[in-house]
Amino acid sequence: MGNKRFKMYMKMVSSSLIRRASRLVIAVLAIAIGATILSGLVTIYYDIPEQLGREFRSYGANMIILPEGDSTITRETLNSLREIIGVNRIVGLAPYRYQTVKINEQPYIIAGTDLEQAEKNSPFWYIEGSWGNSQDTSSVMVGHEIAETLGLKLGDTFRVQGVKYGEQAEASRQDLSAKDNQKRDSAWQNFSRILTVKGIVSTGGAEEGFIFADVDMLDELIGDTFRADVVECSIAANAQELSELSEKITRDIPGLMPRAVRRLTQSQDIVLGKLQALVLLVTVVVLIITMISVYTTMMAMVAERRREIALKKALGAENKLVMSELLGEGVLLGFIGGALGVFLGFEFALRVSLNVFGRAINFQAALIPVTIAVFIIITVLASIIPVRKVMDIHPAIVLKGE
């Protein structure tokens, strides 16, 4: 029984929209545009932290982990660190071991690292040539300053020498010939290797004074196992998350001192905060404009349909029944506009993301019901005052013969 009434109600509501589509196209457009902007902005709103976080990651590591005192960081500790931080959040995690070597009897420092990870941490480094890697361990990158001092160019070779880990250096003796001293230098406690320049590093910073080599090659060269003096991490996280992560690392791995790079994390949070506030503001403005647009459309619709409303009342429809029909039309308008807007909004967000961040964006399935529900509510709210005008329509006055 009730089903028949509901079917008739739906018939009236849908027929009114479908058969009067040309008159309602503006209302649907207004709602769809509003829903497009809203769902697009909300998609961006939720994606900005990740997108911007990744952008900020290109400005370098945002967490430095140092060992306490004179200790070093072992391979096991490094693996534990990876687990605690979480593989998904790690953009780059590069251990560094610093070793003093001699080139042409002058001291220089080799920084042994995981070069692939270092590249992820520091994409802003300008490399003439190319980054080194763990496959070609005899090729290294030299800082611009060293390259200038030693007159090195890409493809040039140079010899590094030094004392193996844990051994004592023996000074050249004046009572020995140069040849004898050279023999002493190549004795078992010392190392010597010829390396090739694969890249020249320019950063404008201290990095220009280092030689960057694969850490395993360095360990093998100096005859020691893995020991990192510092670990640089680039983590997709905001300041709060980094702070929590620091506490967790300190708690779970004793002997480590994690330090967030505040300069980066704070800038990231400030920019994010401002962008999200802007998105929120625009969203609120869009919602208000949509409400005004729906309000005026519904007002015009009620005025235009005075005769029809009066007729329904003359046929015995109570005010609330006629109002429920008009609100039903509003709900349907909100549904259609909202549904259109969700998909157009994703397209909008995708284009913005591709143009601004150069990355695609994930479709938030939860936005479908949320956007539709929001626009149904907005349409109904905006329709309340126009629909209440039904009560002022008197059939005897409106329907009198002319």
Added chain:
Amino acid sequence: MPKKILELQNVSKIYGELRALSDINLTVNAGDWLSIMGPSGSGKTTMINIIGCMDTPSVGKVILDGVDISRENAASLTRIRRDKIGLIFQQFHLISYLTAVENVMVAQYYHSMPDEAEALEALAKVGLAERAGHLPAQLSGGEQQRVCIARALINSPQILLGDEPTGNLDEENEGIVVDIFRRLHEEGVTIIIVTHDPEVGDVAQRKIILEHGKITGDIDQSATFGKI
């Protein structure tokens, strides 16, 4: 003795200085066919609004089916109108986005329960079974008025009330509509028609003449009834 379906007792309608209706007394029995005639401004519309439960008198009583409805509020009048009155308008007033059968079903929907089969039957009675799926814009004026009559009859009202029902029709369609009234009267439907048209007024069983808000004539046309 025929049942009194409608009684107006000393009914007046006063708008400020203007007396649209003045001390009207009228009794209509069940099954009567009554026409109300008079010049513009005579109070015909005011009277039909009061009979049709779309207005209330300033003074006097309106007793419909034994119940005094003269002091009912708007919501109550709406319910009474829905249950007891079937309205036919000069302008047809069909809902433009609904088909003929859906327009009939709208009256069922507001009254009780929509039933398409019944609505189609009502359209068949006015000779529009074939046009049930057409929108008002696809129907002629006469067809639209017949849909309007089917809609007015669908809930079996106690009074069929027409406000200039042939006012917008050509002669041929006017004849069709009058024939429908005639048939309905034979079936026992109470019909009250307000009209300017003497030909439509004269076919009724009884004719009321209104002038300046007063009944100046109450003519029994039984002698000629059914012969015109």
